[in-house]
Amino acid sequence: MEARTLGPEVCVQPLNLTTVLDLAGDGLTALGDDAVLVSDPALIEQILVSDFRSFRKGRAAQRMAGMLGRGSLLLDGDDWKQRRRLVQPAFKKRQIEAIYDAVVERTVDHANRWIRVGRQDLRPALLSLFVELTVHNLFKASVDERMGELIDAWETIFAFLADRFVDKEVPLEVEDARQTIADTLWELIGEKRRTGDDGSLLAMLIAARHEDGGQLTDQELRDEVMTIFVGGYETSATALLFALGLLSRHPDVARRHRAEVGARCGDRRVQGADLPAMTLNRNIVSETMRLFPPS
Ligand code: HEM
Numbered sequence: 172m173e174a175r176t177l178g179p180e181v182c183v184q185p186l187n188l189t190t191v192l193d194l195a196g197d198g199l200t201a202l203g204d205d206a207v208l209v210s211d212p213a214l215i216e217q218i219l220v221s222d223f224r225s226f227r228k229g230r231a232a233q234r235m236a237g238m239l240g241r242g243s244l245l246l247d248g249d250d251w252k253q254r255r256r257l258v259q260p261a262f263k264k265r266q267i268e269a270i271y272d273a274v275v276e277r278t279v280d281h282a283n284r285w286i287r288v289g290r291q292d293l294r295p296a297l298l299s300l301f302v303e304l305t306v307h308n309l310f311k312a313s314v315d316e317r318m319g320e321l322i323d324a325w326e327t328i329f330a331f332l333a334d335r336f337v338d339k340e341v342p343l344e345v346e347d348a349r350q351t352i353a354d355t356l357w358e359l360i361g362e363k364r365r366t367g368d369d370g371s372l373l374a375m376l377i378a379a380r381h382e383d384g385g386q387l388t389d390q391e392l393r394d395e396v397m398t399i400f401v402g403g404y405e406t407s408a409t410a411l412l413f414a415l416g417l418l419s420r421h422p423d424v425a426r427r428h429r430a431e432v433g434a435r436c437g438d439r440r441v442q443g444a445d446l447p448a449m450t451l452n453r454n455i456v457s458e459t460m461r462l463f464p465p466s
Contacts, residue, residue: 372399413463
């Protein structure tokens with residue numbers, strides 16, 4: 172049987188009830204009357220890799236771009252490819268490994284705080300951890316005194332964006348929230364331009380050059396940082412929230428997980444180098460994200 176591919180009806184026009192009904196079938200599930208969920212790996216490969224120039228991000232992405240600007244998450248086609256090339260070196264394995272230990276240290280600090288506080292709502296606690304980790308790793312800066320304000324602003328924006336298929340005016344409080352975040356990012360970018368290369372992800376983005384020697388403009392830089400910020404902290408906090416929720420419902424797995432960490436690390440802290448050997452730990456993360464994809 173010839174492999175199914177998606178044609179121009181999906182690529183060039185917004186879907187409507189007729190096209191959705193025509194498309195629905197193996198690996199494609201109707202989502203209301205103007206969207207389909209793609210779950211066939213071959214079609215996903217077509218959309219994301221082999222035929223990416225034919226596909227445009229939809230209305231939800233346009234609404235997000237209104238809030239977040241045009242970072243790599245929201246670009247299409249060759250614009251995306253060019254930006255991706257520029258940003259990708261900042262996410263190399265070596266760069267990620269370089270932040271492992273700082274991540275563990277801050278996480279342990281937060282976890283000790285949670286233990287001192289006792290029973291509490293984990294979502295704000297995890298959001299605060301990941302905002303701190305993102306700011307630290309992205310900017311090598313601290314926003315401790317503004318943490319509450321920033322989290323409130325993101326929560327306001329996410330609540331607005333979550334309603335992703337409804338086009339509506341941007342309410343004043345959402346615009347205020349966007350401005351709060353934009354102001355903070357402008358400040359941090361300005362500071363980083365003055366202090367120069369400190370190995371942070373932002374410094375790498377500032378130094379990055381296109382093949383023709385051009386670099387990101389201030390606006391592109393801000394949009395990219397905004398995207399990485401959003402892409403980085405909410406997803407990770409949500410993934411960990413679900414993982415902890417699932418572990419609390421599966422105490423046998425939680426016990427085996429503690430035993431795996433204990434066998435590997437004894438009384439010392441987990442280090443980045445321990446992670447590849449901790450198979451159950453990795454499986455818990457993968458299975459959590461399979462069951463509850465954060466984005
Ligand atoms: C559990 C954690 C995470 C999940 C589930 C996740 C999920 C995703 C998904 C599904 C996309 C593709 C979106 C699309 O093309 O429509 C994406 C893109 C992206 N994510 Fe994440 N992400 C996570 C963590 C992070 C972190 C920690 C960062 C950065 C600090 C990050 C930065 C980005 C960026 C820059 C893109 C755009 C890449 C491109 O299109 O070239 N993400 N992420």
